[in-house]
Amino acid sequence: MESKYEEIFDDIIETIHSDLFLNDPSSTLKVQSDIDIETMLRSNAKLRYIMDDIELSEAYNGLGFSNLIFIFIEIYYFNSLVLKDNNPLNILFIEEPESHLHPQMQLTFYKKLQKVLDDSKNTYIIFSTHSSHLLSISDFSNINYFYRIKDNVSIKSLETFITENQNFEIFLRKYFKLNTADLFFADKAVLYEGSAERILFPAFIEKYDMKNKSNISNQHIALFEVGGRYAHVFYKLLEYLNLKTLVIADIDSINDKTRVTCNIIDDISTSKKRIKTSNGVIKSWFEMIGKDLYVLDLITKSKESFISTNGEKSMKLTTQLPKEPNYHCGRTLEEEMIIKNAIKIVEDINKKITDEKFDNKFKIIKNIIDKSEKIDSKFLIDNAFNIVEKIDKMGFALELIENLDIWDLPEYIEEGLKWLEN
DSSP states (O other): OHHHHHHHHHHHHHHHHHHTSTTOTTOOOOOOOOOOHHHHHHHHOOOEEEETTEEEEGGGSOHHHHHHHHHHHHHHHHHHHHHHHOOSOEEEEEEOTTTTOOHHHHHHHHHHHHHHTTTOTTEEEEEEOOOHHHHHTSOGGGOEEEEEETTEEEEEEHHHHHHHTGGGHHHHHHHHHHSOOGGGGOSEEEEEOSHHHHHHHHHHHHHHHHHHTOOGGGSOEEEEEOOTTTGGGGHHHHHHTTOEEEEEOOOOEEETTEEOOEEOHHHHHHTOOOEEEOOHHHHHHTTOTTSOOBHHHHTTSOGGGGEEEETTEEEEEEOOOOOTTTTEEOSSHHHHHHHHTHHHHHHHHTTOOOOGGGTTOOHHHHHHSOTTSOOOHHHHHHHHHHHHHHSOHHHHHHHHHHTGGGSOOOHHHHHHHHHHHO
């Protein structure tokens, strides 16, 4: 390389030597190569992708995959230092590796990372992440939860929580393998029971916002389906995570062991308790598991008894409850929707509504009703339970979504959302 430099710069060096150094033989100039191999490799090496014998530059690949390759190269380099130096403790920090990676790629990254570092027994890995996908496949006991309280940050270890609540550790671990871990990234949470609520509740929130000019839909709320028997399992976890939580449960009224509509007018008039709830969420809330919890007793409880406060945040249970003057409500969300909107439904059935937006909007209900009967709102309310027993609940939920602008929300749903909003 230097001989080549001499050939290129010979004339100019000769001129300088003659004019400035006056041909002094003791002084002269020389051009020397200063190429550093490491710098040359860093600055002059490019990654190429070969697909079907076609070479493509790195710019043609997705940003996520490029980042993934970069991360793995860094990890391999780090791992080589670990194996070489044999230090007793090594810490690897990876900040939000999910950036630009779709969910499946995130899961692949996590699994491959474990394989790469399998030989590094003394390496402690710390992830910071906002990805529920990465969290869902992580060991529950390895999760540390950060949340802000005013100007401070609180850190809670899920390992500590598991140690203190071993009675449902197995269930919790299995459940998080099957469901989203969005709870860890939310500011508030809503627990609901069934598939109808899963479909309807986002729309319920939007409808509530439009009616009340509020902004619940802009808040970070995790909607979490837990089933009728298991919501209470998550109470302690939600308190531990410091989340304000709304729990929505159906009253699930029964007479003895028979499912019935929630009408307690006879209970009140005879002072004899007959109608009770079979819902495990409600019974657990009032510590009545294994005991009878009568609806007549529920309606006499204070509003405060439906709110549980532990620490800074609180939790509220909302359910259908019969009120004056007829002391009748639906045992399920579907039945309560029919009771709440009975007048509109009847007017549509009897073609008394001229507004086109109501035209033929209650098809599922109308297909079940006996047209020979005199259809009025009382008839519909009295028969709402029997109608719900016959309808396709998923079809009913989809019809509600399509026409939710003409339906009114049940009072217990609005009451719960109002509490959650504040």
